[in-house]
Amino acid sequence: MGSKVILLVEDNPDDRILTVRALKQHNIANVIDEVRDGQEALDYLFGEGQYAGRDVAVQPQFVLLDLKLPRVDGLEVLQRMRADPRTRRIPVVVLTSSSEQQDIVSSYDLGANSYVRKPVDFNEFLDAAKQLGLYWLVLNEVPGE
Amino acid sequence: MKKWLHQSFFRQVSLLLLAFSVLSISGYAYQNYNELKNQWRSAINIQISHLTGLAALMVANDLRYEKYFDLWDKLRKIQNQTPKGEEGALFLIAEIVVLDNSGNVVGSSDPVRHPLMRRYSGQLPQSSDEMQIAGDGTDSVRTIAPILFGGERIGSLVMAFDITPFSSFLHQHLRDFAVYLILMAVATALFGLALARWITRPLGNVCAILPMLGSGQAMIPSLSLRQDEYGLLGRAIEFADRRLHESDAQIRMHRDHLEEMVKQRTQALEAANRELEAFSYSVSHDLRAPLRAIDGFSLALVEDYGDKLDDAAKGYLQRVRGGAQKMGGLIDDMLQLSRVTRAELHYAVVDLSAMAEQIVLGLGTQDPRREVQVSIAPGLVVSGDAGLLGIMLQNLLGNTWKFTKGKREARIEFDSRMEHGERIFFIRDNGAGFDMRYVSKLFGAFQRLHTEDEFPGTGIGLATVQRIINRHGGRVWAEGEVGVGACFYFVLK
Numbered sequence: 001m002g003s004k005v006i007l008l009v010e011d012n013p014d015d016r017i018l019t020v021r022a023l024k025q026h027n028i029a030n031v032i033d034e035v036r037d038g039q040e041a042l043d044y045l046f047g048e049g050q051y052a053g054r055d056v057a058v059q060p061q062f063v064l065l066d067l068k069l070p071r072v073d074g075l076e077v078l079q080r081m082r083a084d085p086r087t088r089r090i091p092v093v094v095l096t097s098s099s100e101q102q103d104i105v106s107s108y109d110l111g112a113n114s115y116v117r118k119p120v121d122f123n124e125f126l127d128a129a130k131q132l133g134l135y136w137l138v139l140n141e142v143p144g145e
Numbered sequence: 146m147k148k149w150l151h152q153s154f155f156r157q158v159s160l161l162l163l164a165f166s167v168l169s170i171s172g173y174a175y176q177n178y179n180e181l182k183n184q185w186r187s188a189i190n191i192q193i194s195h196l197t198g199l200a201a202l203m204v205a206n207d208l209r210y211e212k213y214f215d216l217w218d219k220l221r222k223i224q225n226q227t228p229k230g231e232e233g234a235l236f237l238i239a240e241i242v243v244l245d246n247s248g249n250v251v252g253s254s255d256p257v258r259h260p261l262m263r264r265y266s267g268q269l270p271q272s273s274d275e276m277q278i279a280g281d282g283t284d285s286v287r288t289i290a291p292i293l294f295g296g297e298r299i300g301s302l303v304m305a306f307d308i309t310p311f312s313s314f315l316h317q318h319l320r321d322f323a324v325y326l327i328l329m330a331v332a333t334a335l336f337g338l339a340l341a342r343w344i345t346r347p348l349g350n351v352c353a354i355l356p357m358l359g360s361g362q363a364m365i366p367s368l369s370l371r372q373d374e375y376g377l378l379g380r381a382i383e384f385a386d387r388r389l390h391e392s393d394a395q396i397r398m399h400r401d402h403l404e405e406m407v408k409q410r411t412q413a414l415e416a417a418n419r420e421l422e423a424f425s426y427s428v429s430h431d432l433r434a435p436l437r438a439i440d441g442f443s444l445a446l447v448e449d450y451g452d453k454l455d456d457a458a459k460g461y462l463q464r465v466r467g468g469a470q471k472m473g474g475l476i477d478d479m480l481q482l483s484r485v486t487r488a489e490l491h492y493a494v495v496d497l498s499a500m501a502e503q504i505v506l507g508l509g510t511q512d513p514r515r516e517v518q519v520s521i522a523p524g525l526v527v528s529g530d531a532g533l534l535g536i537m538l539q540n541l542l543g544n545t546w547k548f549t550k551g552k553r554e555a556r557i558e559f560d561s562r563m564e565h566g567e568r569i570f571f572i573r574d575n576g577a578g579f580d581m582r583y584v585s586k587l588f589g590a591f592q593r594l595h596t597e598d599e600f601p602g603t604g605i606g607l608a609t610v611q612r613i614i615n616r617h618g619g620r621v622w623a624e625g626e627v628g629v630g631a632c633f634y635f636v637l638k
């Protein structure tokens with residue numbers, strides 16, 4: 001398929017559904033893979049645990065990362081991503097539920113590239129993507145390609 | 146006079162004792178000398194008188210019977226009879242002269258000087274029927290006595306005495322006395338000094354020990370072992386020192402205890418605050434998640450299934466969303482109020498004018514269609530916590546923005562004036578205003594003077610404003626008139 005994958009890391013099912021809906025509202029053709037907590041995210045990225053056997057050469061084009069996650073926290077996922085050469089360069093957009101300064105500062109310190117407030121508004125999301133120079137990721141693709 | 150008191154006590158006492166002894170010794174000496182002189186003088190005078198009287202008696206017969214040779218002989222013999230005492234003769238008979246009633250010399254112990262039958266050449270003391278003494282002073286005395294025979298005065302006897310021996314005797318005595326006096330004075334002076342020292346030295350010891358007061362170690366055995374008043378003083382000082390030391394120790398203990406308690410309380414408070422902060426944070430966080438779901442899915446319904454819903458259904462969903470958003474607002478406001486109450490104030494110089502400009506800019510951006518005439522006085526600078534003051538202005542200006550929505554020519558003014566020496570800031574609008582009858586409810590939490598339909602709001606904004614201003618030690622109040630506008634005044638410490 002060679003599709004461009006977006007990894008969504010979000011524990012709250014309501015937020016997951018709404019986020020996916022917001023992204024798909026405008027017919028972007030990216031595949032959105034969803035994981036439900038930090039541990040699953042790491043397993044996915046490094047091909048371990050329940051994702052053992054996944055081809056880790058194929059990494060997501062970027063990651064939408066919620067901060068408050070069970071098992072492994074969002075900030076720790078970010079840390080691990082930045083520590084590993086395989087995942088270091090993957091852009092990360094942090095999802096925040098409030099404009100709590102501390103969270104924002106920490107996520108920038110650890111190497112997040114941008115943040116978007118929940119509930120995800122598509123235009124905000126587009127802005128974030130533009131900032132990351134990933135506009136080409138979200139172009140509408142003609143069905144049938 | 147003041148200089149006197151600046152001398153050391155020792156010197157004062159010494160000088161007083163010296164002065165006293167010098168004065169009393171001098172007085173005594175003077176008195177003594179005078180008395181001595183007078184006593185001796187009268188004794189001499191008595192002897193002289195006695196002698197003169199006797200001589201007059203002795204020569205009476207010779208004079209009557211004109212036995213001039215015998216007279217002369219007698220006079221010479223009398224002259225040689227000078228009374229001698231242990232100290233030698235105190236006076237000498239210088240001359241004896243016999244005169245007749247006319248004042249002529251008829252006999253003399255010194256015929257060369259007083260030739261016979263001539264008038265007496267010496268000075269005559271005043272003649273009378275009784276014997277007279279004429280004191281010439283320190284060197285000589287004269288006497289004159291009537292010579293009587295058979296009750297009748299037949300002549301006068303004049304005797305001149307040389308009392309220089311007496312004078313030198315007195316001088317000698319005076320010299321001895323002076324030496325004695327000097328010795329006495331020196332002895333008294335020494336004694337006085339010793340006495341003064343004896344009296345004042347304990348005071349010196351007291352002064353020396355005063356710096357140690359409070360140490361608990363002050364000992365002054367030279368005083369405290371005595372049984373007199375100084376002993377009492379010494380023991381009192383030692384006692385005072387020990388008590389002071391005890392007090393100090395107690396105070397220090399209390400202070401340490403207090404500091405410890407304060408530290409514990411502060412730690413407890415800080416811990417409580419942190420807990421509360423964490424609690425509020427997670428409460429607001431966890432409360433918002435379901436709200437997102439309610440609002441988000443309601444919107445999704447409207448957007449994705451709008452064509453299948455009639456207006457009523459869409460209206461219901463709109464109200465659902467409204468409720469969720471209102472709740473979100475309430476959570477935010479409550480969180481803000483709680484944080485405002487707990488936050489540490491960090492004082493800095495805050496430019497309220499600049500802050501207000503920013504806020505108004507923000508309000509304008511959110512609602513660009515509105516035209517509001519805003520007048521913010523420059524230079525409204527205060528000392529306070531920038532964060533909290535920002536929240537306060539946000540609330541107050543947000544209110545003015547909100548409540549002037551109906552007015553066509555909306556005006557908002559932010560300025561200050563001086564009254565009774567304090568700076569009163571005010572934010573005035575010409576919006577909906579409020580009824581002054583309910584002014585006491587204005588700043589109550591969750592109290593609203595308008596319905597949700599008229600103007601949206603949570604009723605916490607002004608409570609937050611009041612909390613912030615109170616934390617700065619100031620006060621806030623408001624005036625309003627329905628339909629005309631409102632004005633909020635505040636003062637900061």
